[in-house]
Amino acid sequence: MHLETFDWRIHRSGGALEFHPGRRGGRLLWRNQGDGIRHRLAVDSAPSFPAELPEGPLRDEIASAASVRRLVPVVTRRARKETIRILDDLGKTVARAELERSEPIHDPRPRVADHVLRVVPMRGYDEAFDRLEAFVVGDLGLPAGAPGPYVRALQTLGRAPGDYTDKPEFELEPDMRADDAARRIHLALLDVMDANVAGIRDDVDTEFLHDFRTAVRRIRAALSQIKGVFPESVVDRHKEEFRWLQRGTGALRDLHVHTLRLPTYEGELPAVVRRRLAPLREYLRAHTVSAHQDVCTLLASPRFERLDATWRGFLESGGPARPEPPEAAKPAIEVATARIARAFRRVVRRGDRICDSSPAAALHDVRIECKKLRYLVTFFESLFPTAATERLVGGLKGLQDHLGDFNDLEVQQAALSRFADDMVKEGYASSEALLAMGRLVERLAVRQSAERDRFEQRFAEFASEENRVLVAELFGGGS
């Protein structure tokens, strides 16, 4: 049984996680791609989360790759492996070849078994390995570097490692019509959004909702930032619908975030005070259950189905030969450069206006403009030289991370205050819990103030002469 997260994190970290059922429980193996087995552990059953495993290097490796995502069997196959050992005159194994016969279990069609020969190197016996490899490729004539049985089994399911990503690449051509480019961008985002619906409904893990909302956010950004390519009525209607979607899922996401954050909060308080947060945990749990039901209702609603179907229908049908919207027929690259240049100017203008006495809301505005710029650059990346866009995004990321932290600290304080109010109203609160939460709020305020002091420097780094010149070159019009 091959275990993976929905977004292929195990594969992306260079590994492969297998569960081999035995008579009593089974074995969990971590393989490094191309290498042999890196970690092995006897377990009672296939784990869903690393926390279910005993402490040790395997748990650490999985946790670092999968983070908060659930491990799910992505394909199951029955395999029989025969090990062929090459021995030296002392009877010592100096090289190994594994002959594996593998069939995917899901397949109801006549079994198609795969036979793969894997030549395994052994430390300190390089010569033997080279000779064995030369024999297999030369004398036996087997092609080297074929995909292993795991990938082949995935292929029978029509899948491949990395076939879902929350960051799709938008492949655009410079002379494409702008509205076709926008359609391509929107479809890719809609696909990401739809891909996460089942995982949200079945409450598999918290990140399905996160990826869903990120896709919705990007769709809304595309709708408002790529102006003049679609009929206004269509745009307005769908802005409204996606805003409804964003709003309807916000509460659950907040609860997820705070639940994930609880261990950090607990860590911030001295040990003797820690357990006083228990009422907060209870409150979060109860509200998460009902918020999840609300989201399920939303996703099952006719309104959502209609939105999905009509929007996809609109995107998949091409635009008319002589479109009405002013920018629609222009070359994509023209529209892209204009929008990006304008977005950059807006970031710089807002940031320039900030001084010590500016309220937090002013930083919030800069943050919003940065996001718009970032989304635009990412949407149209494929039209520009990679090195240049990477540099711009790199600089932008530094500023965005800072503004994000600042905003996040503010949001956390507001949320904790809100929870405290609700907890009192709903009877979850003890004075101890509230005092502990008060301490947390204060610490957050201190950190927020420190973060505020860093704004000037971070902004100056981004709005540097170098970056302005870069933007002017790339997008014809910086400051």
Place this chain on the structure above:
Amino acid sequence: MRVFATYSIKGGVGKTATAVNLAYLSAQDGTRTLVWDLDPQGAATFYFRVKPKVKGAGRRLIRGKVPLLDAVRGTDHEGLDLVPSDFRYRHMDLVLDSTKRPVRQLARLLAPVRKEYDHVFLDCAPSISLVSESVFRAADVLLVPTIPTTLSLRTLDQLHRSLAELSPGRILVLPFFCMTDCRKSLHREVMAARADAPYPFLETEIPYASLVERMGVRRAPLHTFSRRSVPARAFRGLWTEVKKRVAEADRAG
């Protein structure tokens, strides 16, 4: 990475059997394990069927001119690797002496393999020498197989005094009784007097068993050919207890 060393001033007490069998159990746990056979007799290397030849084993490896990783050989057992012994190790004291800081040298040589292995077992030659001092410095846990005789307890006292003198830092000393014969009254008396020892003995004892000597005929760790025998179970119990004591020491800080 945690370094275990099987150590005894006397020979023939079961150092190598202990190192090989515990390393095997460690690898079976899923922990990446390396054995370094420091004994020029090369018994551990013999048990693993590896040729006792290391490129540059003499001066170049010990002086750090050849990285330790280059000398590693995979054994027949998954997750378990070996740095084989070489007869030139008989000069190791002299070679260590020629380095800048002889007592820290083994620790220095082990540092680069930290990322590759979680457990390292050093199988030491029976002696008290510069090599042993270097081992004391490099090791986190010292496993001391002790035959229950008066002389053995005496050597344990000597070890205690040497360690105090050398002050190698925090090292966990875990003596345990091995090759015990409950029919011998001397053995029974000595084991009963364990409380007098300078270090707390492990509860598990490894009884004498000719099956352990079969390892030299089979040339493999005990658990590969005799999983349910008395000595096999005893070694498993020993490994469990060692892990427990290590965890306790970690918690105590």
